[in-house]
Amino acid sequence: MPAEDVAAYYNQGREQERLTRDSGKLELVRTQEIIQRYLSPPPAAVLDIGGGAGVYALWLARLGYTVHLVDLMALHIEQALQASARQPDHPLASARIGNALQLDFPDGSADVVLLLGPLYHLTERGDRVQALREACRILKPSGLLFAATISRFASLLDGLMRGFLTDARFAELTAQDLTDGQHRNPGQQPGYFTTAYFHYPTEIQAEAADAGFQVEATLAVEGPAGFMPNFDQFWDDQTLRQRLLRLLRIIESDPAIISATGHLLTIGRKP
Ligand SMILES: C[S@@+](CC[C@H](N)C(=O)[O-])C[C@H]1O[C@@H](n2cnc3c(N)ncnc32)[C@H](O)[C@@H]1O
Numbered sequence: 016m017p018a019e020d021v022a023a024y025y026n027q028g029r030e031q032e033r034l035t036r037d038s039g040k041l042e043l044v045r046t047q048e049i050i051q052r053y054l055s056p057p058p059a060a061v062l063d064i065g066g067g068a069g070v071y072a073l074w075l076a077r078l079g080y081t082v083h084l085v086d087l088m089a090l091h092i093e094q095a096l097q098a099s100a101r102q103p104d105h106p107l108a109s110a111r112i113g114n115a116l117q118l119d120f121p122d123g124s125a126d127v128v129l130l131l132g133p134l135y136h137l138t139e140r141g142d143r144v145q146a147l148r149e150a151c152r153i154l155k156p157s158g159l160l161f162a163a164t165i166s167r168f169a170s171l172l173d174g175l176m177r178g179f180l181t182d183a184r185f186a187e188l189t190a191q192d193l194t195d196g197q198h199r200n201p202g203q204q205p206g207y208f209t210t211a212y213f214h215y216p217t218e219i220q221a222e223a224a225d226a227g228f229q230v231e232a233t234l235a236v237e238g239p240a241g242f243m244p245n246f247d248q249f250w251d252d253q254t255l256r257q258r259l260l261r262l263l264r265i266i267e268s269d270p271a272i273i274s275a276t277g278h279l280l281t282i283g284r285k286p
Contacts, residue, residue, distance in 0.1 A: 018136075018210055020200070020203060020209050020210050021136055021209050021210055022087075022088065023203060023209075024203070024208070024209035025088045025090065025091065025209075026088070026090055027205075028090060030067045030068050030091060030094075031067075031068035031070075031094050031098075034070050037246060037247070038237055038240070038241040038242070038243070038246050038277065040250055041236075041237045041240060041241055041246070041250065041259075042236055042237055042241065042277065042278060043070065044260070045236045045237060045260075045263065046071070046131070046161075046163070046236055046278075046280060047071075047074065048260075049161075049234055049236070049267075049280050049282075050071075050129075050161055053159055053161075053231075053282055054127065054159070055126070056079075057078060057079035057080045057081075058079065058080070058081065059080050059081070059126035059127060060080070060081045060082075060083070060108075060124065060125045060126050060127070061075050061080045061081065061082045061083070061125065061126065061127040061128075061129065062082075062083050062085065062118075062120060062124075062125045062127070062128050062129070062153060063075070063082060063083070063084045063085070063129040063131070064085050064086075064113075064115045064118065064128060064129065064130050064133060064146075064149075064150065065085070065086055065087070065115055065129075065130060065131060065132030065133035065136075066084035066085065066086050066091070066095065066110075066129065066131070066132075067086060067088075067091045067095075067131075067132060068091050068094040068095055068098065069084055069091075069094065069095030069098050069099065069107065069110065071129060071131060072084040072095065072107055072110070072129075073095070073098055073099065073102060073105075073107065076099070076102065076105045076106065076107055076108075077102060077105045079105070080127075081108045082107050082108055083107070083108050083109045083110070083120070084107055084109070084110040084111075085110075085111060085112070085113035085114075085115070085118065086110075086112065086113070086132075087112065087113075087114060088112075089112055092110050092111060092112055095107065095110040096110050115130065115133035115134075115137075115146040115149060115150075116137075116142060116145050116146055116149065117149065118149045118152075118153055120153040121153070122152055122153065123153070123154065123155045123156070124153055124155070125153050125154050125155065125158055126154075126155060126158050126159070127154075127158060127159045127160075127161070128150040128153065128154055128158070128159070128160050128161070129161050130146065130147070130150055130160065130161070130162045130163065131161065131162075131163040132163065133146050134146060134147075134162055134163065134164050134212075134214075134219070134222075135163070135164055135165045135211045135212055135213070135214070136209075136210065136211055136212075137212065138197060138210060138211070138212045140222065143212070143222050144222050144225050144226050147160070147162070147222055147223055147225075147226030147227075147228065147283075148226040148227065150162075150226070151226050151227040151228060151285050154285040155285070156285055156286065157284060157285060157286075158284070158285045159282065159283070159284055159285075160223070160228055160281075160282065160283035160284070160285070161280060161281075161282060162219065162223060162280070162281045162282075162283065163236075163278050163279070163280055163281075164213075164214040164219045164278070164279045164281065165198075165211060165212075165213045165214065165277065165278060165279075166213060166214065166235075166274045166275070166276050166277060166278065166279055167192065167193065167196055167213045167214060167215050167274060168193070168213075168274050168275060169192070169213060169276075169277050170185070170188060170189040170192045170193075170198065170213070171189050171192070171193060172239070172242045172275060172277075173242055173277075174186070174189050175242075176242035176243065176244055177242065177244055179206070179207070182204075184202060184204060184207075185204075185207060188200060188207065192213050196212050196213045196214065196215075196218075197212060197213075198210065198211040198212065198213050214279065215274065216233045216270070216273050216274060216279055216281075219233060219279065219281050220233055220281065223281055223283045227285065227286070228283030228284060228285060228286075229283065229284045229285075229286055230281060230282070230283050231282040231283065231284055232268060232281070232282045233268070233273070233279055233280070233281045233282075234267040234268055234273075234279065234280050234281075234282070235263070235266065235267050235268075235272070235273045235274075235275070235276035235278075235279060236276055236277065236278040236279065236280050237263070237276050237277050237278060238262075238263045238266055238267065238272070238275060238276050239272075239275045239276070240259050240262075240263060241276060241277040241278075242277070
């Protein structure tokens with residue numbers, strides 16, 4: 016079971032729609048774009064660990080991959096199975112409750128592992144390395160890992176750009192994030208997320224290397240665009256959207272700006 020506050024956060028049921036709203040739309044498109052840059056064409060076995068309600072798993076299944084989804088939350092598994100039933104020509108191969116720390120898949124059984132969630136909810140470094148070791152164990156040699164983390168500066172930038180810093184409680188949790196990366200939302204204030212660890216890019220790279228991966232890249236997913244107060248105005252205009260995406264591709268791996276983002280995506284390869 017996830018920690019109580021994390022479970023309460025996800026039991027609000029917002030995960031299924033998250034990537035269809037605000038800068039979630041940018042997170043989705045950029046994550047898909049980056050994943051597709053690295054993926055070989057199907058057939059291939061993909062394990063989506065912490066796959067939530069299945070947005071990425073269902074997309075990859077539609078593209079022809081064999082996709083297994085694992086998540087801690089029963090609600091998300093239920094939602095993923097319902098959505099899978101709605102695409103009968105491309106269903107998930109399986110969706111079940113499980114923990115990234117100990118996975119019920121054989122060694123060397125996957126071509127690709129997505130870890131787009133568990134790493135930022137594991138607040139201890141040892142647990143994050145353990146989850147990454149499990150991902151490495153179940154991958155075939157040369158298999159690919161896509162690991163999402165949240166930037167150390169996410170709350171600061173969100174707070175500044177979207178006004179949350181006028182709230183003293185948000186200022187307090189932001190100070191904690193900036194000090195040691197330990198994000199907490201004791202009042203379970205809606206919109207202020209839940210228990211998590213916020214990374215520097217070099218930290219996730221060292222964690223992945225410690226777990227046995229060759230790190231190919233760490234990329235900013237949304238970049239500063241994820242914090243734009245007028246995001247929809249840009250996104251709804253095709254010319255402006257393409258302009259935005261082009262500039263994000265230019266800065267995505269620039270170490271001088273990479274932490275100015277909500278999410279980082281690290282790509283690792285099993286030797
Ligand atoms: C923000 S959601 C992301 C869902 C999806 N991967 C996405 O990117 O949209 C984080 C997910 O990770 C799951 N999770 C957190 N810790 C986990 C763990 N140790 N093992 C498996 N799933 C976990 C949560 O239940 C939640 O569904």
